[in-house]
C-alpha cells in the first residue's frame with residue numbers, strides 16, 4: 001500500500017510552503033529593513049552587556065520576568081509610550097509577543113469565533129485579512145481617504161449590518177502610518193471613531209506597528225490613550241523600527257485582556273535574549289536610532305517617487321506617504337497587478353499586488369504596494385525601470401493625458 005504522511009494531516013490546511021530560495025534582487029515586498037540600517041555595533045554592545053549581566057536568568061522559563069516578558073523592556077515601553085503616544089499604563093498592561101503577528105493571533109483568538117464579523121480598513125495589512133479568513137470570520141472594508149477611515153461610511157456600514165442583525169466584534173485599524181496607504185489619522189477622527197464604537201458597541205483593535213516611522217517623529221495620540229473605558233486593544237512592534245528578525249512585538253491592554261490571553265499563550269514565553277537586548281539598546285539609543293532611520297527611509301521614498309515619475313509618469317497615482325516603508329500606487333484600470341506580479345516575478349522583481357491588500361480583492365486589481373526600505377537607491381531605480389518595461393510590454397502604454405513619453 002502506498003504511504004503518504006500527508007494523509008494524516010488535518011483538514012482545511014493552506015497550501016504547503018515553497019522551499020526558500022533567497023530574496024530576489026529587486027525586492028519591493030514585505031516589511032524588510034535594509035542591512036545598513038541595522039545598528040549592529042550597538043546591538044552587539046547591548047547583547048554582550050545583557051548576557052554578561054543577566055545570562056544566568058536564561059535558566060528559567062520567563063527569565064525571572066514572568067510570562068508577560070522582560071520587565072526592563074516593559075519598563076522602557078511604559079515610559080516611551082507615555083512620552084510619545086500619550087499612554088498612561090503600567091508594566092502589567094504589556095504582554096511581549098513573538099512579533100506583532102503573534103499579538104494579532106492572540107487578540108483574534110481572544111475575541112473571535114467562526115462566523116463573526118469584523119470591520120477593517122478597505123485597504124489593510126494582508127496578514128490581518130488572511131488571519132481572520134482562516135478563522136472563517138467575515139470582514140467588511142470601510143472606506144479610507146487621506147486621513148484614514150471615513151466616519152460616514154463606517155456608520156453607514158454599521159447601520160446596514162445592524163439591519164441584518166450583524167454586530168461586528170471589532171474594528172481593526174492602523175491609524176498611524178496606515179499599511180498600505182501611509183496616511184495618519186488626525187486626533188479628531190480618532191475621537192469620532194471612539195464615539196462610534198461606544199454607540200454601536202464594538203472594540204477597536206489598534207495596530208501601531210509603523211507609528212515610530214513618521215517623517216518628523218511626531219504623531220497624534222493613540223486611540224488607546226483616548227479611551228476612558230477599555231474599548232481599545234493595542235499592539236506594536238520593534239520589527240519596523242529596529243529589525244523584523246528580532247521577532248519582538250507587544251500588546252497593550254487592560255488587565256482583564258492580558259490575564260485572559262495569558263491563560264492560552266502557552267508557548268513557554270517569547271524569546272528572552274532579544275527582549276533583554278532590546279531593553280538595554282532602547283533605553284540608550286532608541287530615539288537617536290529611529291530619528292536616523294526615518295531620514296534614510298524618507299530619502300529612499302523620494303528616490304522611488306522620482307523613479308516612478310520618470311518611468312510611469314502620471315499613470316502611477318499615489319499620495320506622498322507621511323512615514324513608513326511603502327508606497328500604495330494606483331495604475332490605470334487595464335493594468336491587472338496580479339498579472340504584473342507574475343510577470344515581474346519571472347524577471348526577479350517582487351511586488352505586492354493590490355488584491356492581497358484590500359478587503360474586496362476586486363478593488364485592488366490595479367493597485368500595488370511597493371516597499372522602499374529594503375532595496376538600495378540604485379536597486380530602486382533599476383527595479384522601477386525594469387518594472388515599467390515589463391508593464392508596458394504586457395499592457396501597452398495607456399492613453400492618458402500627461403502620459404510618460406517613451
Ligand SMILES: Cc1ncc(COP(=O)(O)O)c(C=O)c1O
Pocket residue numbers: 030031098099100101102125127174179207209236237238239244247248249
Ligand atoms: C500592520 C502590520 N501589523 C503587524 C505586522 C507584523 O509584524 P511583526 O510580526 O514583524 O511585528 C505587520 C508586518 O508587516 C504589519 O504591516
